[in-house]
Amino acid sequence: MITYDDEVVCAPRAGTLYDVLELILDRGMVIDVFVRVSLVGIEILKVDARIVVASVDTYLRFAEACNRLDLEHDVRSKTVPEMFGSPVAKTVGKAGARRTARSLTDKVRDVLTPEHEEEAEAEAEPTARPRERAERGRSPQRARGRTAARPRDEDDRPRSRPRRRTDEEDR
Amino acid sequence: MTAPATTDTAADTAADTAVSPDAPAPAPKAALYVYGIAPAGIRAPRAPGVDGAPVRLLTESGLCAAVSDAPPRLRPRRRDLLAHQAVLAELAARGPVLPMRFAVLSPRSDTLLSQLRSDCQHLTTQLEGVRGCVELNVKGTVVPGHFADLVRRDDRLRGLALRTRRRPDYEANVRLGEAIALGVRREARRAAREVVDRLAPLAVRMAGGTTDDEQVLSTSFLLRSADETRFREAVAALARTCGDRLALSVTGPLPCYSFVDPCPASPAGR
Numbered sequence: 001m002i003t004y005d006d007e008v009v010c011a012p013r014a015g016t017l018y019d020v021l022e023l024i025l026d027r028g029m030v031i032d033v034f035v036r037v038s039l040v041g042i043e044i045l046k047v048d049a050r051i052v053v054a055s056v057d058t059y060l061r062f063a064e065a066c067n068r069l070d071l072e073h074d075v076r077s078k079t080v081p082e083m084f085g086s087p088v089a090k091t092v093g094k095a096g097a098r099r100t101a102r103s104l105t106d107k108v109r110d111v112l113t114p115e116h117e118e119e120a121e122a123e124a125e126p127t128a129r130p131r132e133r134a135e136r137g138r139s140p141q142r143a144r145g146r147t148a149a150r151p152r153d154e155d156d157r158p159r160s161r162p163r164r165r166t167d168e169e170d171r
Numbered sequence: 172m173t174a175p176a177t178t179d180t181a182a183d184t185a186a187d188t189a190v191s192p193d194a195p196a197p198a199p200k201a202a203l204y205v206y207g208i209a210p211a212g213i214r215a216p217r218a219p220g221v222d223g224a225p226v227r228l229l230t231e232s233g234l235c236a237a238v239s240d241a242p243p244r245l246r247p248r249r250r251d252l253l254a255h256q257a258v259l260a261e262l263a264a265r266g267p268v269l270p271m272r273f274a275v276l277s278p279r280s281d282t283l284l285s286q287l288r289s290d291c292q293h294l295t296t297q298l299e300g301v302r303g304c305v306e307l308n309v310k311g312t313v314v315p316g317h318f319a320d321l322v323r324r325d326d327r328l329r330g331l332a333l334r335t336r337r338r339p340d341y342e343a344n345v346r347l348g349e350a351i352a353l354g355v356r357r358e359a360r361r362a363a364r365e366v367v368d369r370l371a372p373l374a375v376r377m378a379g380g381t382t383d384d385e386q387v388l389s390t391s392f393l394l395r396s397a398d399e400t401r402f403r404e405a406v407a408a409l410a411r412t413c414g415d416r417l418a419l420s421v422t423g424p425l426p427c428y429s430f431v432d433p434c435p436a437s438p439a440g441r
Contacts, residue, residue: 019308019310019420019422020256020308020422020425020428021252022380022381022389023306023308023380023391023425023428023429024252024255024256024272024273024428025247025272025273026272027270027272027378027391027428027429027431027433028207028270028271028272028273028428028431028433029207029208029269029270029271029272029275029431029432029433030271030272030275030433031205031271031275031286031290034205034271034275034276034277034278034282034283034286036272036274036275036276059344059345059347059348059349059351059352060344060345060348061348062315062318062347062348062351062352062355063335063343063344063345063347063348063351064344064348065318065319066318066319066322066332066335066347066348066351067332067335067336067339067344069319069322069323069332071322071323071329071332071333071336
């Protein structure tokens with residue numbers, strides 16, 4: 001009654017390490033007669049994931065972009081496609097996100113790849129960055145593109161996780 | 172990397188017989204790194220395990236555990252996390268598997284085998300629970316570009332924006348920016364709830380994950396494999412309708428990490 005067929009299995013691969021990190025670390029079985037090794041680094045990883053990013057910085061970017069909006073002559077019926085596509089609207093999110101992503105990613109990477117792996121990392125860098133950037137405009141099909149054939153090093157860099165907050169806070 | 176087990180034993184024997192003074196004392200039977208548990212009778216995964224160790228299967232009571240020799244020191248290195256994932260992905264592609272969390276060790280193989288024996292019923296039930304199923308993880312992130320539309324639609328924000336413009340200063344800008352950030356997030360969260368409501372009927376089970384200000388949706392869905400395509404299409408359709416507020420991505424098919432009983436009466440939590 002196994003319904004896995006080869007086509008389904010081979011086509012889309014699991015996502016980047018970042019995409020599955022929480023599942024690997026926090027889900028899955030732990031059997032009590034077994035030992036879960038306490039890992040130096042795992043806690044740091046999780047703390048990093050919750051690290052408070054410079055929110056004020058983000059706020060000011062929003063305000064700056066907002067101040068450039070034409071509000072005086074605006075009427076609500078007017079659609080704003082130009083804003084979605086405009087450089088202003090785009091840079092707001094990206095610049096902030098990317099900056100925090102950079103530093104956070106570095107930190108997380110230090111944990112994930114101590115010692116000798118650093119060199120390999122550095123080599124993978126030039127190719128990895130542009131791809132990372134390109135992927136920032138996430139599409140729903142994103143995961144599909146990742147195949148097993150793709151070299152791991154290029155793609156598996158963990159991406160940043162800005163600070164966590166509970167859902168309730170904003171409701 | 173994929174040295175067959177025979178090479179290992181041969182090397183061991185050689186080391187044992189050649190009694191050189193500086194040879195390390197024969198190590199006590201090494202601990203085992205446990206990847207997951209599957210029904211007996213499957214092929215051992217070819218993917219190298221943690222620290223490059225070959226993965227083998229230990230069979231008992233109709234179940235088998237995928238294990239490899241535990242490395243002397245286990246760290247959450249990227250390549251090891253990925254090895255864990257790769258081994259499980261390979262097993263999951265062949266049938267139901269109960270994935271272990273990263274870094275679960277069994278001190279000895281007989282401990283592991285007796286655990287399989289004594290917990291056989293429970294494990295088998297769980298395996299049946301995920302048979303023919305895959306996990307898909309859907310994440311959604313806030314789309315900041317949505318703010319312009321929001322400011323125009325929301326009277327309060329609009330008023331705040333106009334006031335700030337008339338009397339701009341640092342404090343006012345921070346307040347305005349914060350209000351916008353909050354609004355953008357709230358819209359994204361609303362979209363996220365909508366997405367979950369729409370996808371829920373397609374799934375056997377769901378499991379929510381942690382979210383934050385940026386990533387407001389992270390939910391795993393247990394799907395019958397046959398429904399995967401339909402599910403992806405549904406996500407794609409939702410991504411179109413709420414893409415201005417929430418950017419969706421799907422990861423999977425994954426081993427069913429989120430849909431195994433973490434462990435009955437296990438004090439070792441996270």
